[in-house]
Amino acid sequence: xxxxxxxxxxxxxxxxxxxxxxxxxxLANPRSTIPFLLxxxxxxxxxxxxxxxxxxxxxxxxxxxxxxxxxxxxxxxLFELGIQTGIYAAMxxxxxxxxxxxxxxxxxxxxxxxxxxxxxxxxxxxxxxxFMPWKIFPLPGEYFYLFMLVAVVVAAITGVVIGxxxxxxxxxxxxxxxxxxxxVVRVLANNLDQPIxxxxxxxxxxxxxxxxxDWFIGLLDKxxxxxxxxxxxxxxxxxLVLVIIGIVTLVNIRLDRSRFGRAWIAIREDETAARAMxxxxxPTKLIAFATGASFSGAMGALFAAKQLYVSPESFTxxxxxxxxxxxxxxxxxxxPGAILGAATVTILNVDLLKSASDYLNDLRNAGYxxxxxxxxxxxxxxxxxxxxxxxxxxxxxxxxxLMMIYxxxxxxxERRHVLEMKKEES
Amino acid sequence: MLEILIQLLPSVLLEGLILGFVxxxxxxxxxxxxxxxELINFAHSEIFMAGAVAGAEVFILLKGVIGNPFLLLAxxxxxxxxxxxxxxxxxxRLAYRPLRKRGTTNRLxxxxxxxxxxxFLQDLVRLIEGLWHNAFYRRYPSFSVFEATYTLPNWIGVxxxxxxxxxxxxxxxxxxxxxxxxxSKKERAAGRTLSIVAxxxxxxxxxxxxHVIFADLGMTIQMKSILVIVxxxxxxxxxxxxxxxxxxxxxxxxxxxxxxxxxxxxxxxDVIVSRTFLIGGFLGGVAGVLFGLLxxxxxxxxxxxxxxxxxxxxxxxxxxxxxxxxxxxxVLGMLEMLGGTYLTFLTxxxxxxEYKDILAFLILIFILLFRPQGIIGQQLGEKV
Numbered sequence: 001x002x003x004x005x006x007x008x009x010x011x012x013x014x015x016x017x018x019x020x021x022x023x024x025x026x027l028a029n030p031r032s033t034i035p036f037l038l039x040x041x042x043x044x045x046x047x048x049x050x051x052x053x054x055x056x057x058x059x060x061x062x063x064x065x066x067x068x069x070x071x072x073x074x075x076x077x078l079f080e081l082g083i084q085t086g087i088y089a090a091m092x093x094x095x096x097x098x099x100x101x102x103x104x105x106x107x108x109x110x111x112x113x114x115x116x117x118x119x120x121x122x123x124x125x126x127x128x129x130x131f132m133p134w135k136i137f138p139l140p141g142e143y144f145y146l147f148m149l150v151a152v153v154v155a156a157i158t159g160v161v162i163g164x165x166x167x168x169x170x171x172x173x174x175x176x177x178x179x180x181x182x183x184v185v186r187v188l189a190n191n192l193d194q195p196i197x198x199x200x201x202x203x204x205x206x207x208x209x210x211x212x213x214d215w216f217i218g219l220l221d222k223x224x225x226x227x228x229x230x231x232x233x234x235x236x237x238x239x240l241v242l243v244i245i246g247i248v249t250l251v252n253i254r255l256d257r258s259r260f261g262r263a264w265i266a267i268r269e270d271e272t273a274a275r276a277m278x279x280x281x282x283p284t285k286l287i288a289f290a291t292g293a294s295f296s297g298a299m300g301a302l303f304a305a306k307q308l309y310v311s312p313e314s315f316t317x318x319x320x321x322x323x324x325x326x327x328x329x330x331x332x333x334x335x336p337g338a339i340l341g342a343a344t345v346t347i348l349n350v351d352l353l354k355s356a357s358d359y360l361n362d363l364r365n366a367g368y369x370x371x372x373x374x375x376x377x378x379x380x381x382x383x384x385x386x387x388x389x390x391x392x393x394x395x396x397x398x399x400x401x402l403m404m405i406y407x408x409x410x411x412x413x414e415r416r417h418v419l420e421m422k423k424e425e426s
Numbered sequence: 427m428l429e430i431l432i433q434l435l436p437s438v439l440l441e442g443l444i445l446g447f448v449x450x451x452x453x454x455x456x457x458x459x460x461x462x463x464e465l466i467n468f469a470h471s472e473i474f475m476a477g478a479v480a481g482a483e484v485f486i487l488l489k490g491v492i493g494n495p496f497l498l499l500a501x502x503x504x505x506x507x508x509x510x511x512x513x514x515x516x517x518x519r520l521a522y523r524p525l526r527k528r529g530t531t532n533r534l535x536x537x538x539x540x541x542x543x544x545x546f547l548q549d550l551v552r553l554i555e556g557l558w559h560n561a562f563y564r565r566y567p568s569f570s571v572f573e574a575t576y577t578l579p580n581w582i583g584v585x586x587x588x589x590x591x592x593x594x595x596x597x598x599x600x601x602x603x604x605x606x607x608x609x610s611k612k613e614r615a616a617g618r619t620l621s622i623v624a625x626x627x628x629x630x631x632x633x634x635x636x637h638v639i640f641a642d643l644g645m646t647i648q649m650k651s652i653l654v655i656v657x658x659x660x661x662x663x664x665x666x667x668x669x670x671x672x673x674x675x676x677x678x679x680x681x682x683x684x685x686x687x688x689x690x691x692x693x694x695x696d697v698i699v700s701r702t703f704l705i706g707g708f709l710g711g712v713a714g715v716l717f718g719l720l721x722x723x724x725x726x727x728x729x730x731x732x733x734x735x736x737x738x739x740x741x742x743x744x745x746x747x748x749x750x751x752x753x754x755x756x757v758l759g760m761l762e763m764l765g766g767t768y769l770t771f772l773t774x775x776x777x778x779x780e781y782k783d784i785l786a787f788l789i790l791i792f793i794l795l796f797r798p799q800g801i802i803g804q805q806l807g808e809k810v
Contacts (some may be wrong), residue, residue, distance in 0.1 A: 049631045165791050172466040180787035187780050276544025385556025394549030404535050405524045
């Protein structure tokens, strides 16, 4: 391993070969999990290891834009996975600003996701006719892009509204108050079907308009790919998510290096010292909160369009916790960490736990008997409560505890953190 | 309308008081742990839940063996409390102590661990229950002795109404005085003046509404509610004795004040922290059993809402303050019942009972913003 690191040419070669082998395997077996994970692993290695930049771009582009879409046509679940990963990655990046950079523990982050989702859901469906005097709803799908911006603004305003009381508090209190306010948003979404029907209550809102993609189908047609709308939408959303992730990452990097980013980190490290350096605490925190919220709001609008359906159930505490787990796993304050954390947790939650459940179910239904000589077990006796997919809380809880005890800085620690550690060692 | 609201008042307050005792016992766990570790033990709501589920198991398993429901309840309380205490000690030992030993400066680390433990425990209990019974919802069996209702004498209701009216008028008088002071240079009115004004207003009000207040209010109480009150009072009294009269209590208070100095006095802070978790966990477990007795259905996710409410209660009373937690629990229970009942009533059901959870959060935020030391806490300087 050490030898590899010292020889960039060899390293590049190894990674490139690994990426090609994994990609080919995935293309041959688009439905199995292992080649998919290997492909992602080689992508990750390419992005994180010290290899030439052109090779990184080449491998990254090839896997994200060619291999996964190509495999996705045979197994559309890959698109679903990619879209969800992307949505969560953008949200993790947003929460990373709040938790990672500014050090404000926000346990109600799903509230902003809900605000964004409902912003488009209400106006992109007949729901708005319930309380608006003019009956022009649903708005046509073109408005979706406009409403992503609207969702950004509305979520940022919500962030300011929630943040103004909450951010006057510190640490533990802030966490529990944001948790409470997050629940308040969910309860409101659940109950605002009377006296005036804004959110349609627990039934949720459906159908929600999607952005029109006729031009996209036409474009694909020119490349010789003929697709129906149902086939093209996953691809379109996948590409849209990739673009958004690119923008969000760029914004994050710029923010991280901006005056605000440094102010946030200063507040995180020591509030008193930051104040002494002339940083206005409350406004700076509020900006962090609103920035984080706006990312979440945009992804909410996208989520509503993708799902065609929103209901309060999608915005519970476990959602907020899941996004927090992504940030913690990847490394608080670290941008690649947030993306990696989002990918890991999403794949774990959406794919691995469900496949494990299916696998156990198959074993049970087949009545398979495990025979180790001294130990015999018939899987038909397996209790049907034992379904890994239903124990996401346990998994998330374990990740949080273990990370905090053994590696609180995350898988990919923040650069500043690494530099600090090095300084301490020398 | 007003007639019904007034006549409902005593029953609603009684319901709130009973719920408040449960909150008070959970809140004590939060406040004691906060006292010694300055950590909000998010997992305490799951310790409460563990007690509730263990109590349900005791009831269900031993129902056929032990005929006497009171004996059964006593066993359930003991075992539920013990299970919760063991869980609490294990949580401290396995999750919080490693962090303490490493000496992290980041305030988020213990908090995130606590949240993780909370989620882990929810699904752990679900797994155990699921493997054991193939279902994770447990129901407390009902006993006719516990369900029996008793009518309370009418004067209790009348006194409750009068006292509440007096309190309400006192608050009105206070804000009236505040309004007057906004526009004139009048001195702040003395508390005694306000009390007398409020008493006078109460008498006038009571005279005009005498047919409402002195009517037959028909307050009833169930045996299980009486049991909840008795057990909670016994627990609160026992805790008070433990904290103020025993060596362990003195040690706990010493560690809460200054762990380092306490260790110089021959107190092992680790042991004391562990004992604190034991006591808090036991109280939480007993509260869980009483909660199950009141609401019958328990499951691994039952702890979340009562946990948040109890935390609110602890903050309301001033976190770290043991008397405050008990008082805060009672006050919150009553406020919540009042809010829940009257809100639904006044809006003709347009605002359902879910809004009462919002009420608790709003109280929490309000208290944290305007009186972070709680209603009977003292102001603490900011530590740098």
